[in-house]
Amino acid sequence: MAKDMKVAYLLDFYGDLLTEKQRNSIEYYYNDDLSLGEIGTNLGISRQGVRDNIKRAEAILFEMEDKLGLARKFSLIDQSLAAIKKNIDIIDTRNMRIYRSNDINESIKVILKELDKLDQLK
Amino acid sequence: MAKDMKVAYLLDFYGDLLTEKQRNSIEYYYNDDLSLGEIGTNLGISRQGVRDNIKRAEAILFEMEDKLGLARKFSLIDQSLAAIKKNIDIIDTRNMRIYRSNDINESIKVILKELDKLDQLK
Numbered sequence: 001m002a003k004d005m006k007v008a009y010l011l012d013f014y015g016d017l018l019t020e021k022q023r024n025s026i027e028y029y030y031n032d033d034l035s036l037g038e039i040g041t042n043l044g045i046s047r048q049g050v051r052d053n054i055k056r057a058e059a060i061l062f063e064m065e066d067k068l069g070l071a072r073k074f075s076l077i078d079q080s081l082a083a084i085k086k087n088i089d090i091i092d093t094r095n096m097r098i099y100r101s102n103d104i105n106e107s108i109k110v111i112l113k114e115l116d117k118l119d120q121l122k
Numbered sequence: 123m124a125k126d127m128k129v130a131y132l133l134d135f136y137g138d139l140l141t142e143k144q145r146n147s148i149e150y151y152y153n154d155d156l157s158l159g160e161i162g163t164n165l166g167i168s169r170q171g172v173r174d175n176i177k178r179a180e181a182i183l184f185e186m187e188d189k190l191g192l193a194r195k196f197s198l199i200d201q202s203l204a205a206i207k208k209n210i211d212i213i214d215t216r217n218m219r220i221y222r223s224n225d226i227n228e229s230i231k232v233i234l235k236e237l238d239k240l241d242q243l244k
Contacts, residue, residue: 016189067138070192073243077199080236084206087229091213094229099221107209107216114202121195 001051003030006071010061013070018057021045025053074122085115123173125152128193132183135192140179143167147175196244207237 008030015023021043028039029050039050065071088111095104130152137145143165150161151172161172187193210233217226 014190068136068190068192070190076243077240080240083236084233087232090229091226094223094225099223101216101221103216104213107212110209111206114205118199118202121198 001036001054004058005030007058007061010065010071013074014061014064017064018060022053022057022060025050026057029054077118078122081115081118084111088112088115123158123176126180127152129180129183132187132193135196136183136186139186140182144175144179144182147172148179151176199240200244203237203240206233210234210237 007026011026011030015027018026024043025039028034028042029036034042036047036050036054040047043050045053088108091104092108095101095108129148133148133152137149140148146165147161150156150164151158156164158169158172158176162169165172167175210230213226214230217223217230
């Protein structure tokens with residue numbers, strides 16, 4: 001059974017949609033790197049049961065991403081926020097070194113606070 | 123059957139998760155304001171069938187929001203982006219009137235372009 005590391009990323013977005021057994025199986029497998037046998041022992045189910053849970057969970061994660069595209073959207077949001085942060089830092093440096101405007105400094109502070117909030121939403 | 127206008131908003135996020143009949147029924151009802159009878163005629167199903175589709179669809183939308191919270195997240199993203207935009211405009215005005223820095227102007231342009239991109243992601 002090949003591991004697709006995109007699964008670990010999708011888990012962050014859609015993990016709450018899985019059943020508890022599916023979620024435990026796939027988290028042990030992808031996040032904790034346990035073997036199917038070890039997971040089976042932990043959950044009190046067969047190796048084949050673990051495999052079925054993981055396969056079903058993977059299918060749900062990919063189907064949800066296909067329909068909602070959240071991982072793709074949040075990756076684009078991340079890129080834009082990084083570009084905004086970089087350019088705010090440029091404005092900040094320029095302002096601090098040359099113009100020393102309090103108004104600009106205040107607005108930069110507000111923007112940095114909002115960027116922090118956005119960072120925590122993920 | 124009372125209309126909860128939050129449903130129309132949730133439809134934007136989770137509409138793709140509904141079956142075609144559920145989606146048609148709920149869109150006719152919430153977005154086009156048709157009666158159950160009119161929707162039934164359009165879809166070739168009974169008035170009760172339409173009602174069942176809408177009830178089931180509403181339950182799915184609220185369940186998805188409860189688990190994924192996308193509507194809530196994107197509403198917070200909107201608020202932060204509005205605050206960022208407002209403060210970029212303040213910096214822009216200040217720079218244009220007083221400092222006339224090309225570097226700051228260039229960075230503002232990049233940020234506005236990224237804010238536009240983020241606006242289109244919704």
